Amino acid sequence: MTAADNNTLYENSPHRILARGVAKALRQLGAQGVDEKEIEYVVAESPREDLGDYGVPLARFARRHRVPLDELFERVRKLLLQEPLVRDVRRAGGYLNIVLDASKAFELIAATLEAEGESFGLVRAGEPLRLVVEHTSANPVHPLHIGHARNASLGDTLARLLRARGHWVETRFYINDMGRQVAVMVYGFRLAGLSDVPPGEKPDHFIGLVYAMTHTLADIESLKKRIEEAKNSGDEERYRQLLRELDSLVADAARLRERNPELFDRIAEAIKGRDPDRDISELMRSYEYRTDEEVVRLFRRLVERCLQGFRETLARLNVHHDRWDWESDLAWQSLVGKILEEARRSPYYTLHRGAEALNLQPLLEDPEVRKALGIPEGYEVPPLVLRRSDGTTLYTTRDIAYTLKKFREARADKVFNVIAAEQRLEQLQVRLALIALGYRREGLNTIHYAYEMVNLPGQKMSGRRGRYITLDQLIDQAVAIARREVEKRSPDLTPEEKDRIAQAVGAAAVRYALVSVSAPKPMTFDINRALDFDQSSAPYILYTHARAANILRKAEQRGITPSPAQADPAAIEENPLRRKLVVKTLEYPYIFAKAADEQRPELLVAYINTYADTFNKWYASGDSAVNELDPGKRAAKLLAVKAAKQVLANTLNILGITPIDRM
């Protein structure tokens, strides 16, 4: 074996070996249209050891390409036996299995580790792209909660994964400061006579409280008016229903008051006799058209405060954004206007009940568009209004401009929007609108990375009513539990070390729990489960990493620094658990590349779990590396541990979890 780099390692992963061999054999037998990727996909670990290490359902390809199975098998066998890492090829019914030469695999792994160091296994993409990942983008009116955490964890992991794959990635946070919600929040501050968050308060938490109080009180005010109307109109049933609504609102209000009676009373007092709906609309207009500089400054200041709170919370999860984009900047600058002008020149331009709009329906006949955007047969898309009759723009209009801005500023090949699945239609409209306006490349390369909602067992969350468990509280709980564990397990550490470990472990547990469920699946977030530090959790992986680190540290303390030259590769084949660890390591570059290319971090999570499992089984078997007397065997074991540590560390880093050497 000459080269020892990540690409060589990747090409020697079981999936690649098998796919390459089968594809080549099929082509030699005259098969047309052989899809190597498809073969790669169906490679699986052999169910029983005696069958081999990895196998592929060969019969399926023989049939598909009308090639006799026996002949195909013989051909593949011959080709595979030429592969340096293949020791044997076996047939079991329609399956073909390979037995790997774990000693040779070890040599390749050890040499690659030597050459690639910390980027061991992180194969670079053949074609590096420029990518934008927009994520989190929470409304700046209340603290982040668990749903935002899923978004942030997915988005940040995606960004790290794509970067590790060699792409250029820029992360962005879209600040939705033009919505009614922000105006409600600002309104609350004005009613309370406050122009800023009082010192000593975590800004997003305080803002969330003002927002919830204001929203609830405003709703009570307008409900009262409707109740009055219903009473006068004599609609008894409606009247009763509204009264029930009022009861529930008043209960929410009472709960909110408890959290800060003085603040609540001030807002309640000030709102009396006012028309909150009109006041709020007035504020919104004032901000969009910048008619009142003081109002603009207040909006900006409060939103900025809330974002400070976000940044603080996100930092605890190791989440950072490269850029923060204000929705209001889009409205104030020429970009939105330009979109409107382009719309007017577009053949898709239409008037929808007098408002300027795009009729996107004809685009659905374009097969490429259908395919790229995943549009089902017979789908109907409603006309997209770009500008209200009163001249103001809409969220989606600004979002079209924003998407374009992301492509422009980053010179991006692709844009990923990590946005809740409920925004599916809006995201589809944005992409269709881009295509309609002539930005076909941008429209086709905008990807809605949709995720489903996070539910808490029990009550429904509501930002408007202040009913939520904040992400900060959640992380606090996780850290507290981790702290108790550290105390119990490593009493000899200094308090600072214990704190540091507890912070890392607690936050990691939350992140890990959120990315381990595939994004389109609605998930129930049971805090106790996320904080269950057993297998299938961040602490389990961190612990495994710490164990590996510990072995290497012990060896170093004894003055042992293993080198590939000293190692006896034959030692790997001697012990099935050692062997398994090495074989599993060989899979890493393939799994990593697949997870990145398909944007599926959960694949990496699943892999690293079984990987840690493999490591721990070997570890617990008592086949000690440090205490091994034979120098060649000891070096081999230590190098296998070193590779394992690197695989664990790299995966943790991709998941935004800082690996630690002790816990």
Place this chain on the structure above:
RNA sequence: GGGCCCGUAGCUCAGCCAGGAUAGAGCGCCGGCCUCCUAAGCCGGUGGUCGGGGGUUCAAAUCCCCCCGGGCCCGCCA
């Protein structure tokens, strides 16, 4: 009414796109293992009509159709 997503062990989830080897994990529950590289670990056991019904196929958790249950979306809201 139309569309999308989800339904796999008591619980939380992989596997489904790319159909095949006795359906996998973890948690829980029961029973074991710390003079020896960290027991946040390891070993053994328990547990499944893959929501239901049809169809395609030599072969269906996986593909197609119908139905049931849960969520979401169909605004001159964001």
